[in-house]
Amino acid sequence: MSLRTIRAELAADPQLGTGNVLTTLVARGEGLDEPSLTFDTDVDGHPALHALTLRELDQRVAARAAALHALGIQPRDPVAVQVTAGADQVLNFLALARLGAIPALVNGRLPAEPAAEFIRRLRAAALLTDAAHRTAFGDRDLGVPQVIDVAGLGAGDPAAAPAPFRHRPGDPAVITHSSGTTGLPKAVAHSHASLFASVRHRLTLPRAQGVERLLGALPPAHAATVIAVNLALANRSELLVLSEPSGTTVLAAIEGWRPTGVLGFAAIWSELAAVDLTTRETDSVQLWWNTGDCAHEAHIRRLVAVGSRRVAARGGGRVQPGSVFIDGLGSTEMGHSQFFITHTPETERYGRCIGKPHTFSDVAVLDEAGEPLGVGEVGQLGVNAPTLALGYWNDSVTTWRTRLNDYFLTGDLVYRDEAGYYYHVDRMVDSVDLGGGRRLFTAACEERVLAALPDVLECTVVAVAGPAGADSHVLLVLTADADPAVDRTAAVLAALEEHVAATVRGVVVVDPDRLPLGPTGKVRKLLLRERYLAGQLLAPTGGAA
Template sequence: MSSTNLRAILAADTDLGAGNVITRLLAHGADPNGPGLTFDVDVDGHPAWQPLTLGQLDERVAARAAWLHQHGIGWRDVIAVYASTSADVLLTFLACNRIGAIPALLNGNLSGEIATEYIRRLRATAVLVDAPHAERLEGRDFGSRILGDITTMGSGDPAQAPEPYRHHKDDPISITHSSGTTGLPKAIVHSHTTLFEATRRIRLSGPRAQGTERVLCALPSAHTAGILSINQALCNRAELVFLSSQRGEYVLDAIERFKPTGVFGFAVTWADMARHDLTKRDMDSVAIWFNTGDCAHEAHIRPLVNVGSHKTVTREGVTTVSGSMFIDGIGSTEMGHSAFHITHRKDTERYGRCIGRPHVFADVAVLDDQGEPLPAGVVGHLGLKSPTVMLGCWNDSVTTFRTRQRGYYLTGDLVFYDEDGYYYHVDRAVDSVVLDSGHWLHTSYTEEKILATCPDVLDCTVVAVREAGTVVTDVLLLLRADADASADRTPQITAALGEHAAPTLRRITAVHDDDIPTGATGKVRKLVLRERALTGAA
């Protein structure tokens, strides 16, 4: 069967969803010797970097499902997964879904203290850990039991696995968490449908996107974006390597080894890669970079689109041209899939935190504080209606309903749109500050402008707080290795702040990586920086 015919069959399969992709693929005649998944670590006796075929992947998932079944786990049991490698996280996710259990995936970078409280609030049936994470939980009361060592689950007998659970469209198939940059991460529930509708509507119903034939995934495996990536690759019958680290140098080494046509990641990875001279690395195979989560800065996109190559249609036919494509948007755990999309190339100029236009499945609105729609050019709250939006927050109906207004899910982002229908992200609502003049200081938008005008700055963070009734702003700069730390960048930074916010500038400080607190996914914890700023420590 051709991949085109199979994709059409999958798109029409109403039983197919995020919880049963492997079993439905095989039921529709997908070649068991075709592509499954590849990991960058040894797992269940299978060597790192050696592909698992679809049939081998099915067998490995069945082995772990049998292990869970043997240990008394079944339908609707909540299993917290706290481990180091993408292989253990994703194989266990697939195995839990095979038996109808609900995997609650924790980012392995969470501290033991935060993980303990998060698991306790989950009221999980049991917890699966590897040795390093068992040590983090040792002696702590997380309100559950450790079921076993996740690295031993592959010892189960695949032949003893129960029949695959048949999912209803509304069945919960994952609990993943938010980044936790403003406090304890929120536990987000997604269903068989919410984590598959975007794949069905835009990945299976049209031509296979250029650059998705051979994918390197640098997304966190415990994130909804990781789940989306494996299901999209499997349905598209693409080769996919899933990494266990999002560090820039690690990803660059993996690109040179695997020669992918597409690389998936978060903005933090692109920022980390921008520290390196990409022209000295072998990036020729890459046609697309796909970003989700926070939208990326222009300064971090430009170096990427200048390397690699992609195909384009000219009068002479299909031609390969130098330079790759960067597909940006904005997404979150709660949104389930990026709601917007825009493609940057070497010759495109629509930046300024433009997140593009909405996907066909997304009904978006820019709303004021009362939930009323705002006109073009006016900043407001991003509201989203989409079949991809989360079911809610696990064991937290207060947060679930607080994020709803007039039928829209409020993402917590501040955006505006222009007369051409393009949307722009200016900040997270919690990070913006109203000035005494009544105007606003949007920190993310200001960071974009600083990076655009200060080429010797790798990254920056703007922190604004109200101190003794007055707004003060600190700008933290991460400089390039060859930058002059003593140079006066005040003119560029005051220009980026603008006439209304410039008078609030208190200090400009060159910092190191260790000076910037980050969450589990690498996002800057501006809440912590604001607390420091109030004490004068920033």
């Protein structure tokens, strides 16, 4: 059977969803000895970077399902998972899904105190973790009946695994969490149908170039990794899951594993852009695929300048220098990027353009009353799509506060142009009202500075409102060859709109280690604002929060 036919049949299967992709594929019996997932650590005797066939993957998952079943894990049990290795995260997610339990994936970089509070609020039946995290938790109350060490789960007997659970479309299938940049991460519940909706959509389209061999440079506990795993399995793509993606580990994997496509967040593109990629072995990459926050033009241009892509030509396709970058805007709650735009070296539509909505997404720009705004008017982004999460686990108050007129309010400020393209200007919590119908949009300011100053690698604008008006600071991370002694204030102010430039109280070159980051690599602007109001904008070190 052709891959095209298989993809079409999977797309048309109403029972297929987040919780049963692997078991469905195995039951079909096709391609069982083809490579599927690869991990950067050993897996039950298989060495790191050994591509597990679909059959081997199923056996490793069934072994864990059998072990967890023997420990009393039942269908509908929420089970927290916080580990370091990507293999432990993905294999235990698949095993819990096979049992019909509800895996609650916790970012391995989330520190012990907020992680413990997050797990307590889940009211989970168990915690699956590794020795390092167990030690970090110490004697903290986790509120779970049992803590299970993932190290021994692979020794289970695959033959003893119960029959796969039969999921219904509306069943909660997995819990992931928000980035935590504004406080404790929020637990987001996804249904069997919702987190698979984007995969189903892609299976109805022609198989995109660059997806044959994918490098997953995403946090393993993120909803994006769950989507990537199921997309790779259903799409017959190979996928390498990195345990702790960073610019260094991603670049090493590109040169050593030779992917055709790389999946990542904006923070990864910034780190890769810090390197002269023209001197590295990046020629295998055809596709860079961004999700979460939209990416900056300055970073995109450095990425698409390397690699290659196939283009249509008379008499057939041909390979052309320069790769493709797919950008958009998404979040954990949205369940997938709701927009898309494709960049190549010839692209000129930037300025935080996030493209046009996917066909499955109903989006609107809304005012505070939930009424739609017109072309060019900045408002709240509202989304109504089959990918949307069910809501916040054990938090109906927050769930319903984010709903308005049948739309989920994402917390983003956007506008659309006459051609139907949408542009992201800021997060609502980060923007400041300047009065007179004007606002300071920090993300839009950062885009302007990066586009105007080529020796600036990363820019963070911190803005606060006070009785005397707004104050803002511009924090610059420079490229390796830039002179930190140069005063860039005039150039920064010239890049900003006049009413925004008037609020700037300082332009500061900073070491990136002094910026506080969340577990997914986002700068915690809320913490920077709190520090500024307390009289110290930058602490001695930042690090992951």
